[in-house]
Amino acid sequence: MSARPFGARLAAAMDDHGPLCVGIDPHASLLRDWGLPDDADGLRTFSLRVVDALGGRVAAFKPQAAFFERHGSRGVAVLEEVIAAARAAGTLTIVDAKRGDIGSTMGAYAEAFLADGSPLAGDALTVSPYLGFGSLDPAVELAAATGRGLFVLCLTSNKEGHEVQHARTTDASGPGVGDGSTVAALMAARAAVLNAGAEPLGSVGLVVGATIGGAATATGTDLVAVNGPLLAPGVGAQGAGERELATAFGAARRAVLASSSRAVLAAGPDGLVAAADAAVSEARSALRG
Numbered sequence: 645m646s647a648r649p650f651g652a653r654l655a656a657a658m659d660d661h662g663p664l665c666v667g668i669d670p671h672a673s674l675l676r677d678w679g680l681p682d683d684a685d686g687l688r689t690f691s692l693r694v695v696d697a698l699g700g701r702v703a704a705f706k707p708q709a710a711f712f713e714r715h716g717s718r719g720v721a722v723l724e725e726v727i728a729a730a731r732a733a734g735t736l737t738i739v740d741a742k743r744g745d746i747g748s749t750m751g752a753y754a755e756a757f758l759a760d761g762s763p764l765a766g767d768a769l770t771v772s773p774y775l776g777f778g779s780l781d782p783a784v785e786l787a788a789a790t791g792r793g794l795f796v797l798c799l800t801s802n803k804e805g806h807e808v809q810h811a812r813t814t815d816a817s818g819p820g821v822g823d824g825s826t827v828a829a830l831m832a833a834r835a836a837v838l839n840a841g842a843e844p845l846g847s848v849g850l851v852v853g854a855t856i857g858g859a860a861t862a863t864g865t866d867l868v869a870v871n872g873p874l875l876a877p878g879v880g881a882q883g884a885g886e887r888e889l890a891t892a893f894g895a896a897r898r899a900v901l902a903s904s905s906r907a908v909l910a911a912g913p914d915g916l917v918a919a920a921d922a923a924v925s926e927a928r929s930a931l932r933g
């Protein structure tokens with residue numbers, strides 16, 4: 645793909661367009677509200693309208709694979725088309741598929757989402773490290789080789805994430821972590837090792853929900869040391885705004901890419917640009933002010 649690593653490309657896109665990612669989550673209810681059928685044709689019209697309206701205006705798109713997969717193979721073909729359209733519009737795409745499996749299977753997921761020439765490869769992929777961070781190695785290696793990025797789930801925006809992410813480990817090791825560190829802190833420390841020395845940002849980011857309040861401090865998760873982008877879903881529909889972003893990220897806020905799906909998409913095809921512009925201003929003032 646590009647010889648320029650994802651972290652550098654994302655940092656430049658955030659400087660140019662503001663630190664906002666628009667999630668493309670074509671819920672059945674949104675298709676209905678837009679006057680579209682809940683089928684692959686409606687999905688295609690909806691998603692390409694979003695790319696058409698906002699391509700070149702925001703730092704990144706994040707199509708949520710689940711809403712494409714629920715329409716079967718035709719839906720997956722639409723996801724491929726959306727990724728290609730975003731690329732043509734010059735906007736970075738984070739494919740939100742949250743993949744994670746044993747290493748050999750992870751290799752196949754990596755080829756699907758991170759290999760040059762794969763129709764499902766965007767610029768970055770969300771991945772789950774809960775089979776062990778090392779299980780992600782095939783994705784880490786292929787992303788590095790092709791100039792793509794990863795966003796590793798760390799402190800998610802849902803309330804159920806605590807039971808895993810805040811749990812304390814008994815055999816953690818690595819810089820800044822040891823026995824008794826939380827799982828979230830361990831994941832962040834692993835990403836920090838991969839991003840060491842990268843400028844202006846590494847390409848192995850974390851997912852840290854904008855709704856987490858003081859959880860980074862409470863879990864001992866050092867978000868500044870990660871030296872990678874921090875994808876922050878939860879803005880808008882899940883209740884996070886400027887104050888929540890500031891509380892959740894503090895000194896790490898310059899690395900944050902706020903992400904909003906329903907709150908922008910609910911503005912309908914005609915209100916998309918205004919809603920995205922408002923979300924960009926809010927993200928800028930919370931994270932770059």
Ligand SMILES: O=C(O)c1cc(=O)[nH]c(=O)n1[C@@H]1O[C@H](COP(=O)(O)O)[C@@H](O)[C@H]1O
Nearest residue numbers: 708770800801851853877881882904905906
């Ligand atoms: O990885 C994600 O993007 C993600 C992680 C997380 O902790 N919470 C979270 O909401 N997300 C995704 O972000 C999007 C949130 O959508 P809205 O709540 O409509 O803005 C969905 O696609 C979620 O799957």
